[in-house]
Amino acid sequence: xxxxxxxxxxxxxxxxxxxxxxxxxxxxxxxxxxxxxxxxxxxxxxxxxxxxxxxxxxxxxxxxxxxxxxxxxxxxxxxxxxxxxxxxxxxxxxxxxxxxxxxxxxxxxxxxxxx
Amino acid sequence: xxxxxxxxxxxxxxxxxxxxxxxxxxxxxxxxxxxxxxxxxxxxxxxxxxxxxxxxxxxxxxxxxxxxxxxxxxxxxxxxxxxxxxxxxxxxxxxxxxxxxxxxxxxxxxxx
Numbered sequence: 001x002x003x004x005x006x007x008x009x010x011x012x013x014x015x016x017x018x019x020x021x022x023x024x025x026x027x028x029x030x031x032x033x034x035x036x037x038x039x040x041x042x043x044x045x046x047x048x049x050x051x052x053x054x055x056x057x058x059x060x061x062x063x064x065x066x067x068x069x070x071x072x073x074x075x076x077x078x079x080x081x082x083x084x085x086x087x088x089x090x091x092x093x094x095x096x097x098x099x100x101x102x103x104x105x106x107x108x109x110x111x112x113x114x115x
Numbered sequence: 116x117x118x119x120x121x122x123x124x125x126x127x128x129x130x131x132x133x134x135x136x137x138x139x140x141x142x143x144x145x146x147x148x149x150x151x152x153x154x155x156x157x158x159x160x161x162x163x164x165x166x167x168x169x170x171x172x173x174x175x176x177x178x179x180x181x182x183x184x185x186x187x188x189x190x191x192x193x194x195x196x197x198x199x200x201x202x203x204x205x206x207x208x209x210x211x212x213x214x215x216x217x218x219x220x221x222x223x224x225x226x227x
Binding site for chain 1: 119124147149151157158159160161164205209210212213214215217218219220
């Protein structure tokens with residue numbers, strides 16, 4: 001089954017404790033992206049990757065890191081989480097388009113709470 | 116700058132009634148447009164998309180949307196709502212660089 005998987009689905013942590021949220025897709029997509037969803041703000045892009053070893057900042061990158069060492073995986077790293085990073089996080093992937101966005105496929109989401 | 120506006124934060128409709136969710140976008144070029152649905156505790160699922168051609172597009176679950184360039188709108192419609200349609204709906208515009216810009220979402224409640 002074609003899918004995007006994320007782990008963990010739920011996470012409660014404390015301020016300053018490094019964490020990683022994993023994302024994996026099995027559709028051979030070049031493009032992958034991380035979003036955070038907050039009430040009243042919709043989804044905002046954190047980081048994205050056009051292909052292996054190519055990553056770039058989205059609209060809200062502060063406090064996050066990513067890496068793309070393999071095509072299928074795109075982990076999101078919070079090196080020192082803070083309470084304002086409490087949110088619902090989505091990973092998405094798509095085939096890379098030479099122009100505008102293609103349909104993106106979304107993971108189930110990770111609900112993160114930072115105390 | 117590109118943006119998407121969904122004017123209605125919440126909408127409540129009775130089961131069996133018709134539905135229209137509004138979406139307006141701001142983008143300098145011809146847009147790619149999407150509607151996604153997020154059921155409680157779930158990820159986002161694509162309902163339909165518009166790239167070019169016929170301005171009335173059909174999607175899954177009985178939804179349709181109409182692109183109106185003159186109004187910069189891409190409103191989502193369904194003739195008869197079912198209780199299972201209760202969810203949050205997001206309109207998005209696809210811009211250069213493979214990026215999606217999302218609206219803030221509209222939460223649909225269905226009264227039985």
